[in-house]
Amino acid sequence: HPGLGFGWGGGSGTGGHGQFGGGAVGLFPQFYQFSCPQVNDIVMSVLEKAIARDPRMAASLLRLHFHDCFVQGCDASVLLDDSATIVSEKKSGPNLNSLRGFEVIDEIKAKLEEQCPQTVSCADIVALAARGSTVLSGGPSWELPLGRRDSKTASLTGSNTNIPPPNSTLQNLITMFNRQGLDEVDLVALSGGHTIGVARCVTFKQRLYNQNGNNQPDETLEKTYYLGLKSICPKSGGDNNISPLDFSSPARFDNTYFKLLIWGRGLLNSDEVLLTGNVGKTMELVKIYAEDENLFFKQFAKSMIKMGNISPLTGFSGEIRNNCHRVN
Numbered sequence: 001h002p003g004l005g006f007g008w009g010g011g012s013g014t015g016g017h018g019q020f021g022g023g024a025v026g027l028f029p030q031f032y033q034f035s036c037p038q039v040n041d042i043v044m045s046v047l048e049k050a051i052a053r054d055p056r057m058a059a060s061l062l063r064l065h066f067h068d069c070f071v072q073g074c075d076a077s078v079l080l081d082d083s084a085t086i087v088s089e090k091k092s093g094p095n096l097n098s099l100r101g102f103e104v105i106d107e108i109k110a111k112l113e114e115q116c117p118q119t120v121s122c123a124d125i126v127a128l129a130a131r132g133s134t135v136l137s138g139g140p141s142w143e144l145p146l147g148r149r150d151s152k153t154a155s156l157t158g159s160n161t162n163i164p165p166p167n168s169t170l171q172n173l174i175t176m177f178n179r180q181g182l183d184e185v186d187l188v189a190l191s192g193g194h195t196i197g198v199a200r201c202v203t204f205k206q207r208l209y210n211q212n213g214n215n216q217p218d219e220t221l222e223k224t225y226y227l228g229l230k231s232i233c234p235k236s237g238g239d240n241n242i243s244p245l246d247f248s249s250p251a252r253f254d255n256t257y258f259k260l261l262i263w264g265r266g267l268l269n270s271d272e273v274l275l276t277g278n279v280g281k282t283m284e285l286v287k288i289y290a291e292d293e294n295l296f297f298k299q300f301a302k303s304m305i306k307m308g309n310i311s312p313l314t315g316f317s318g319e320i321r322n323n324c325h326r327v328n
């Protein structure tokens with residue numbers, strides 16, 4: 001038996017994107033209802049402790065799900081280590097010295113293997129951890145479709161090419177999200193994930209010193225914010241110094257990220273261009289979410305479900321890994 005929640009779960013994965021309204025074929029919220037009813041309680045109890053220990057962990061786990069789903073779909077490919085058959089995604093440009101939270105996923109997996117052996121996939125654990133982290137940070141909750149299975153492969157090249165870089169133009173961001181079946185609404189709402197967590201100096205340095213190859217700062221940066229950033233992120237060195245993505249509430253999941261964008265205080269180029277990139281639709285959405293936190297929360301939940309439905313492995317595809325670091 002391939003660890004399915006129900007005996008009839010064999011409807012094989014179509015591998016299609018989950019943009020067909022209701023959710024990806026094969027995933028459903030009650031997947032573990034009989035095989036591991038306590039799965040979310042276990043996830044939440046580990047998360048509570050981990051986030052109490054390190055408040056940034058919520059942000060790191062939210063990001064982990066994004067970096068998984070954008071490469072081969074939400075299949076836990078991001079968790080695989082180098083081995084004879086695997087070239088790990090952990091060494092890609094977007095991930096190296098940057099992705100965190102692997103130990104927390106391991107801790108959840110260990111508890112689940114004790115209570116529901118060989119049942120819950122690493123890919124579902126990552127999705128549950130992303131939702132739980134959002135909730136524990138004060139953000140919205142949502143009914144999370146489950147039943148993803150784990151890949152037997154990883155894609156370092158996919159990781160290097162599918163995850164947008166922080167100096168992306170707005171057109172570039174829209175194109176890369178479109179490729180995953182996500183639209184401008186999803187792009188703006190999901191970028192709101194930057195309401196928590198931090199970024200390294202190296203990811204925003206270009207904006208401070210040489211935005212357009214003319215040795216000038218990005219003119220959309222508000223002046224005092226810009227001066228503060230320069231002191232954290234010098235022209236040479238300090239690449240690993242960190243700054244909050246939302247400096248007014250870096251551990252709270254709220255809509256201040258969008259308010260800051262309007263004040264010229266978005267940290268990454270990819271943040272600020274949602275407002276200034278000359279696409280009316282994304283500009284409008286930034287303003288709407290800055291005004292209406294409830295609407296942002298609702299759309300964030302919807303878009304997280306959509307992102308979580310990208311090309312899942314279901315049925316007899318993939319496997320339930322015993323250890324999230326390696327294939328069985």
Ligand code: HEM
Binds near residue numbers: 056066168194203
């Ligand atoms: C729109 C395109 C996006 C770009 C260009 C982008 C870029 C980045 C960069 C450069 C960092 C800092 C990494 C570092 O310095 O080590 C970061 C952090 C983060 N990103 Fe994104 N991101 C994007 C979308 C998303 C999405 C869709 C989510 C989740 C819904 C997300 C959640 C996060 C979180 C929570 C952090 C902080 C992580 C931590 O503190 O450990 N990002 N992002």
Ligand SMILES: [Ca+2]
Binds near residue numbers: 068
């Ligand atoms: Ca993946």
Ligand SMILES: [Ca+2]
Binds near residue numbers: 250252255256
């Ligand atoms: Ca915040």
